[in-house]
Amino acid sequence: xxxxxxxxxxxxxxxxxxxxxxxxxxxxxxxxxxxxxxxxxxxxxxxxxxxxxxxxxxxxxxxxxxxxxxxxxxxxxxxxxxxxxxxxxxxxxxxxxxxxxxxxxxxxxxxxxxxxxxxxxxxxxxxxxxxxxxxxxxxxxxxxxxxxxxxxxxxxxxxxxxxxxxxxxxxxxxxxxxxxxxxxxxxxxxxxxxxxxxxxxxxxxxxxxxxxxxxxxxxxxxxxxxxxxxxxxxxxxxxxxxxxxxxxxxxxxxxxxxxxxxxxxxxxxxxxxxxxxxxxxxxxxxxxxxxxxxxxxxxxxxxxxxxxxxxxxxxxxxxxxxxxxxxxxxxxxxxxxxxxxxxxxxxxxxxxxxxxxxxxxxxx
Amino acid sequence: xxxxxxxxxxxxxxxxxxxxxxxxxxxxxxxxxxxxxxxxxxxxxxxxxxxxxxxxxxxxxxxxxxxxxxxxxxxxxxxxxxxxxxxxxxxxxxxxxxxxxxxxxxxxxxxxxxxxxxxxxxxxxxxxxxxxxxxxxxxxxxxxxxxxxxxxxxxxxxxxxxxxxxxxxxxxxxxxxxxxxxxxxxxxxxxxxxxxxxxxxxxxxxxxxxxxxxxxxxxxxxxxxxxxxxxxxxxxxxxxxxxxxxxxxxxxxxxxxxxxxxxxxxxxxxxxxxxxxxxxxxxxxxxxxxxxxx
Numbered sequence: 001x002x003x004x005x006x007x008x009x010x011x012x013x014x015x016x017x018x019x020x021x022x023x024x025x026x027x028x029x030x031x032x033x034x035x036x037x038x039x040x041x042x043x044x045x046x047x048x049x050x051x052x053x054x055x056x057x058x059x060x061x062x063x064x065x066x067x068x069x070x071x072x073x074x075x076x077x078x079x080x081x082x083x084x085x086x087x088x089x090x091x092x093x094x095x096x097x098x099x100x101x102x103x104x105x106x107x108x109x110x111x112x113x114x115x116x117x118x119x120x121x122x123x124x125x126x127x128x129x130x131x132x133x134x135x136x137x138x139x140x141x142x143x144x145x146x147x148x149x150x151x152x153x154x155x156x157x158x159x160x161x162x163x164x165x166x167x168x169x170x171x172x173x174x175x176x177x178x179x180x181x182x183x184x185x186x187x188x189x190x191x192x193x194x195x196x197x198x199x200x201x202x203x204x205x206x207x208x209x210x211x212x213x214x215x216x217x218x219x220x221x222x223x224x225x226x227x228x229x230x231x232x233x234x235x236x237x238x239x240x241x242x243x244x245x246x247x248x249x250x251x252x253x254x255x256x257x258x259x260x261x262x263x264x265x266x267x268x269x270x271x272x273x274x275x276x277x278x279x280x281x282x283x284x285x286x287x288x289x290x291x292x293x294x295x296x297x298x299x300x301x302x303x304x305x306x307x308x309x310x311x312x313x314x315x316x317x318x319x320x321x322x323x324x325x326x327x328x329x330x331x332x333x334x335x336x337x338x339x340x341x342x343x344x345x346x347x348x349x350x351x352x353x354x355x356x357x358x359x360x361x362x363x364x
Numbered sequence: 365x366x367x368x369x370x371x372x373x374x375x376x377x378x379x380x381x382x383x384x385x386x387x388x389x390x391x392x393x394x395x396x397x398x399x400x401x402x403x404x405x406x407x408x409x410x411x412x413x414x415x416x417x418x419x420x421x422x423x424x425x426x427x428x429x430x431x432x433x434x435x436x437x438x439x440x441x442x443x444x445x446x447x448x449x450x451x452x453x454x455x456x457x458x459x460x461x462x463x464x465x466x467x468x469x470x471x472x473x474x475x476x477x478x479x480x481x482x483x484x485x486x487x488x489x490x491x492x493x494x495x496x497x498x499x500x501x502x503x504x505x506x507x508x509x510x511x512x513x514x515x516x517x518x519x520x521x522x523x524x525x526x527x528x529x530x531x532x533x534x535x536x537x538x539x540x541x542x543x544x545x546x547x548x549x550x551x552x553x554x555x556x557x558x559x560x561x562x563x564x565x566x567x568x569x570x571x572x573x574x575x576x577x578x579x580x581x582x583x584x585x586x587x588x589x590x591x592x593x594x595x596x597x598x599x600x601x602x603x604x605x606x607x608x609x610x611x612x613x614x615x616x617x618x619x620x621x622x623x624x625x626x627x628x629x630x631x632x633x634x635x636x637x638x639x640x641x642x643x644x645x646x647x648x649x650x651x652x653x654x655x656x657x658x
Binding site for chain 2: 051057115118119120121122123125126127129130133134137138279282283286287290316317318319320321322323324325326328329332333336337
């Protein structure tokens with residue numbers, strides 16, 4: 001293991017510890033918001049494999065999230081997951097649909113990658129956009145309604161009780177008391193906290209997977225496809241393999257994120273994954289930094305919290321959008337390379353101890 | 365048969381609006397490689413300016429339209445200098461994200477200034493029809509179509525026969541060489557943005573009389589224009605116009621003759637058809653195919 005790798009692992013462990021301790025210091029409501037940050041982080045990691053590393057623009061990642069979310073919703077609400085004669089019980093069953101959701105979305109993405117091979121740049125952007133635009137129509141379509149619930153969507157949990165801590169009645173005072181959920185010795189007080197841990201454990205796992213996937217020859221191959229297809233092909237990188245693979249991996253991540261989003265909102269309908277979601281995912285990737293991994297957290301924080309902050313500035317009709325837009329443009333002008341670009345710049349500054357020079361603008 | 369022709373004429377009218385906005389997208393894309401997502405919202409915003417001049421200041425319709433085109437040109441030019449130029453060295457996607465920021469700003473500003481309620485916008489054309497061989501042709505449609513036709517022709521002449529037009533084409537084609545022969549490429553890009561904003565403003569003012577004026581008026585139009593531009597070949601001005609007209613007519617015919625395609629499914633179906641077209645011709649119908657064997 002190289003020295004830089006060791007530093008990366010150390011940073012990862014420290015970050016993970018900080019993330020796991022965070023709910024102790026914030027309110028239940030904030031924990032829920034940070035759970036969403038984790039979910040967006042996963043989606044951004046996936047989109048970055050495709051857009052940041054391989055250079056393929058997708059304006060339709062919301063569609064792959066929808067596939068993941070609906071997979072989970074259908075499995076959870078209908079029959080439950082059976083393996084052999086064993087039926088997984090309540091909460092475990094929900095969690096085990098997450099990798100399946102990723103797999104279904106990943107296969108869809110991989111298959112979409114084949115026709116997409118013929119398209120480049122904006123043509124690909126329109127193609128992916130078309131998928132995202134068509135998705136709600138498909139989900140609402142009458143013939144699929146028995147699976148997708150049509151326009152009404154699917155409630156994941158039949159009753160709201162499952163999203164609250166278990167309640168029992170005190171045998172002496174007859175007062176209702178709530179029992180915290182216990183997982184691995186950790187007492188988890190609420191659904192939101194459970195959600196937080198679930199999404200961040202998955203997110204950290206997915207981050208580690210992305211890091212392993214992208215660090216060696218594979219990462220270089222993806223980047224070679226992005227920088228010059230001609231050069232990549234002449235160095236023996238199989239374009240078709242890597243492009244479809246990027247689509248598959250990317251959609252797998254989107255599927256996992258979509259599945260978690262479905263669990264977080266406790267229901268899915270055709271509007272759970274709107275076109276704006278696809279567009280803001282792209283915003284998140286660029287704000288985090290194209291071709292980066294952990295700095296995407298900042299992209300996720302940006303797309304989760306900026307709309308809320310903008311609302312606090314002014315609630316007048318239209319004002320939050322203006323605030324959001326102005327901040328977005330300022331961030332892009334000040335940090336054209338996103339958070340990752342800033343981190344790189346600070347690193348060089350620290351290493352050279354010299355006044356910062358303009359750095360090359362290419363990511364990585 | 366009469367219905368068929370009526371649908372075609374109506375389709376050409378909406379198609380010409382798509383064509384104008386698609387042409388605006390192509391202008392900017394040819395020069396900078398960026399798709400301006402804010403093109404539709406800029407068009408909506410300038411249309412509101414025209415509305416204010418007519419309703420609040422009692423200005424003559426045509427004068428207001430003309431003045432709006434000038435304001436739009438200034439707006440496009442100013443935006444390029446203010447927010448696009450500072451990041452011209454950044455990755456292309458950064459610029460795309462900035463245009464998404466502009467979408468939010470213009471949309472928000474419009475509801476902030478004018479409120480979200482729907483407003484009627486005066487049409488410069490009479491609300492009558494001509495009867496030609498049993499086919500009722502709306503004068504509104506003909507007026508829209510001809511207006512766009514005239515604008516596109518003027519623009520073509522401008523690019524073809526004027527010195528600035530030549531400089532604009534040169535700086536889109538080869539910025540470095542143009543700089544060497546003394547073309548101020550930076551300003552040419554700004555003029556390109558101005559012209560695109562002008563085309564957009566025209567599209568907005570032609571859209572508003574039929575769909576009414578509200579802050580989200582141009583969003584669907586922008587999607588259609590984007591689709592039209594890609595269908596025609598994102599670098600081909602001719603393709604953008606042809607793509608827009610084809611899309612306008614196609615949408616109308618699909619909506620009329622294919623039963624299961626209601627209003628809600630028109631956009632997805634149109635996009636999926638374009639997707640199939642692109643798979644056969646990956647660089648659009650009129651785009652220059654990039655020959656690349658790897």
